[in-house]
Amino acid sequence: MNNLLNCDYMFKKFSLFLLLIILAVISLGTVSAAANNTIQYSNVNHSQNIASTTNSLVITAVDPKKGSINVAINKTIKIKFNQPVKFKTGWIVFRKDGKLTSFYKSINSEILTIKPVAQMRKGSIYSIVLHTNSISNNNGSGVAYFSTSFATAINIDIINHATGGDITKNTLLYGYIQKTVLSNDIISKAKIGTPIITFGDGNGPRVLIVAGVHGNELPAPAAAMKLINYLNGKHVHGTVYIIPFAIPYSIAHKTRYWHGQDPNRIANIAGSPTNIIVNLAKKFRVMALGDFHSSIQGGVPGKDSALCTMIPMYSSYRIASYIAKYSGSSLIADKIAGKAYPGALEDVTNLNRIPAVTCEVLANHNTLSMNRINKSYKQMWGLLKYLGIE
Numbered sequence: 001m002n003n004l005l006n007c008d009y010m011f012k013k014f015s016l017f018l019l020l021i022i023l024a025v026i027s028l029g030t031v032s033a034a035a036n037n038t039i040q041y042s043n044v045n046h047s048q049n050i051a052s053t054t055n056s057l058v059i060t061a062v063d064p065k066k067g068s069i070n071v072a073i074n075k076t077i078k079i080k081f082n083q084p085v086k087f088k089t090g091w092i093v094f095r096k097d098g099k100l101t102s103f104y105k106s107i108n109s110e111i112l113t114i115k116p117v118a119q120m121r122k123g124s125i126y127s128i129v130l131h132t133n134s135i136s137n138n139n140g141s142g143v144a145y146f147s148t149s150f151a152t153a154i155n156i157d158i159i160n161h162a163t164g165g166d167i168t169k170n171t172l173l174y175g176y177i178q179k180t181v182l183s184n185d186i187i188s189k190a191k192i193g194t195p196i197i198t199f200g201d202g203n204g205p206r207v208l209i210v211a212g213v214h215g216n217e218l219p220a221p222a223a224a225m226k227l228i229n230y231l232n233g234k235h236v237h238g239t240v241y242i243i244p245f246a247i248p249y250s251i252a253h254k255t256r257y258w259h260g261q262d263p264n265r266i267a268n269i270a271g272s273p274t275n276i277i278v279n280l281a282k283k284f285r286v287m288a289l290g291d292f293h294s295s296i297q298g299g300v301p302g303k304d305s306a307l308c309t310m311i312p313m314y315s316s317y318r319i320a321s322y323i324a325k326y327s328g329s330s331l332i333a334d335k336i337a338g339k340a341y342p343g344a345l346e347d348v349t350n351l352n353r354i355p356a357v358t359c360e361v362l363a364n365h366n367t368l369s370m371n372r373i374n375k376s377y378k379q380m381w382g383l384l385k386y387l388g389i390e
């Protein structure tokens, strides 16, 4: 019995060996034939190349596309493969701003669907990782490591409904604003009031950037829009609030005044546009406020500068020093907030014990150039860098 079995076993083993040799010879022949075809006919027929690799599982499409911005917060994510798939053993990971977040997953033929359990948050970066072998085809052949990420649409709120204006009417400014989905959204909302754009979730260092308090000073609003479009889709280390058009009405009408008053002298009057901004800075508990302006030739200060006071918030002096150095601007430090410019946004904010600075770039009223925008932009970055946000 044993011998017979043994003999049978040996025979089977030998047959298997023969079979393997035959298969090896056949496949070698196929490979060399395929190689020949490739060399001789590669310009004529690419399908033979593709046909020889279609057995491997690959991703053919991702929606939203990798690196997308302005993605709707109710979006369902779909990953399409080149053949029907099923779940295998590896992990699938879904993250919001780097932190694990829960999701539902399902497969319909060649499409993997990922649906966040909670609605996605505006202004966040979401990422998906398919670890090796998390998904396989019906033969058990697994997917290779894959990762993708996208950004949801930025949050835009209106902080003051009395100030709305059509920014597109200021053709000089509008001409310098990058025409993006986000820009259009902000400009459209500015028609009903003062828009504020938020990057980050309120954690980390928080900063408020203000531009357009004076509607005839154009470099800062253009720089703020440049910054907004730059930050869109990027992970921000902290929270950046940006008001690109403090008084859209004034920008649309190319004037520095608001109801006959200088808006940068009435921040201490309840309900004024700048007073609303001071209260917002308090509500958000920002660590610093930067108010960005421009100054005419021969005016005060009449040069690229960072202005601050030392009392009561000495840190505003440190911030202005940093910005001045970083952006190549002059440092102008007054001693006590509210003395030289009572009612200025910077002064009233400092008196409310939030460090605040004013930045000026040299530019005549209702004029604009790339050079002046970039100087204002650099001053804004000085503020962000001081706070460790980049």
Ligand SMILES: [Zn+2]
Binding pocket: 213, 214, 217, 264, 293, 294
């Ligand atoms: Zn100004």
